[in-house]
Amino acid sequence: MILKASNLAIRFGQTVALRDADVAISPGEIVAIMGPSGSGKSTLLHVLAGILRPEHGEVHLDEQRIDNLSDSRRSRLRLRSFGFVLQFGDLVPELSLRENVELPLRLLSAPRAEARTRSRELLRQLEVDDLADRRPGQVSGGQAQRAAVARALVHRPSVIFADEPTGALDSAAGEVVLDALTGLARKEGSAVVMVTHEARVAAYADRTVFLRDGRVAA
Numbered sequence: 001m002i003l004k005a006s007n008l009a010i011r012f013g014q015t016v017a018l019r020d021a022d023v024a025i026s027p028g029e030i031v032a033i034m035g036p037s038g039s040g041k042s043t044l045l046h047v048l049a050g051i052l053r054p055e056h057g058e059v060h061l062d063e064q065r066i067d068n069l070s071d072s073r074r075s076r077l078r079l080r081s082f083g084f085v086l087q088f089g090d091l092v093p094e095l096s097l098r099e100n101v102e103l104p105l106r107l108l109s110a111p112r113a114e115a116r117t118r119s120r121e122l123l124r125q126l127e128v129d130d131l132a133d134r135r136p137g138q139v140s141g142g143q144a145q146r147a148a149v150a151r152a153l154v155h156r157p158s159v160i161f162a163d164e165p166t167g168a169l170d171s172a173a174g175e176v177v178l179d180a181l182t183g184l185a186r187k188e189g190s191a192v193v194m195v196t197h198e199a200r201v202a203a204y205a206d207r208t209v210f211l212r213d214g215r216v217a218a
């Protein structure tokens with residue numbers, strides 16, 4: 001397993017968001033998380049990604065326990081091992097698409113030339129290379145989301161987390177983004193954990209985990 005979580009529990013005030021949740025993701029596997037509104041999908045994603053710390057339970061990336069690391073070590077680990085695609089607007093608005101895609105590699109101190117070559121190649125595969133010098137506000141939502149997919153993949157992460165990655169797109173643009181995300185992740189061997197409430201999005205996954213009231217349903 002590349003990512004394994006057991007007995008996860010977390011509350012927000014009186015609300016129990018997760019209780020006794022177990023999830024295990026194999027290397028390169030594409031998993032959808034589905035469930036009714038408020039069932040804990042985003043919370044589970046945030047706990048698996050080391051953004052939220054569970055009150056009970058453990059999260060392991062490969063052999064390493066990650067939930068009990070300090071905030072700074074978890075941030076570093078997220079940068080190195082994970083990629084993220086959110087619903088919309090998570091590119092840096094002041095940077096061009098190319099600079100956004102290069103950013104994870106630059107933060108990881110990769111040589112500038114290597115960052116440039118790798119990001120150019122991904123932007124080409126996602127068919128937005130002709131827009132590389134535009135800022136996110138100067139392209140369509142679907143084009144920006146394809147750049148976000150490139151940014152999520154650029155540093156060859158073990159796991160890509162996607163929270164409603166096509167939630168802000170029409171179905172045609174959404175399909176292009178999902179084809180790109182799942183196709184490139186398969187090619188490069190990154191696992192994908194994707195929260196969605198749409199069956200047609202979950203159809204891109206190898207497997208679906210259903211949540212109900214903070215529990216993983218059988």
Ligand SMILES: Nc1ncnc2c1ncn2[C@@H]1O[C@H](COP(=O)(O)OP(=O)(O)OP(=O)(O)O)[C@@H](O)[C@H]1O
Pocket residue numbers: 012013015016017035036037038039040041042043044197
């Ligand atoms: N920061 C927070 N503060 C208080 N309550 C929260 C917080 N985050 C989540 N919750 C609550 O925890 C429960 C699970 O929320 P979560 O966002 O994980 O659900 P979800 O399945 O992703 O929902 P949706 O499909 O509507 O996005 C909900 O009852 C929600 O109101």
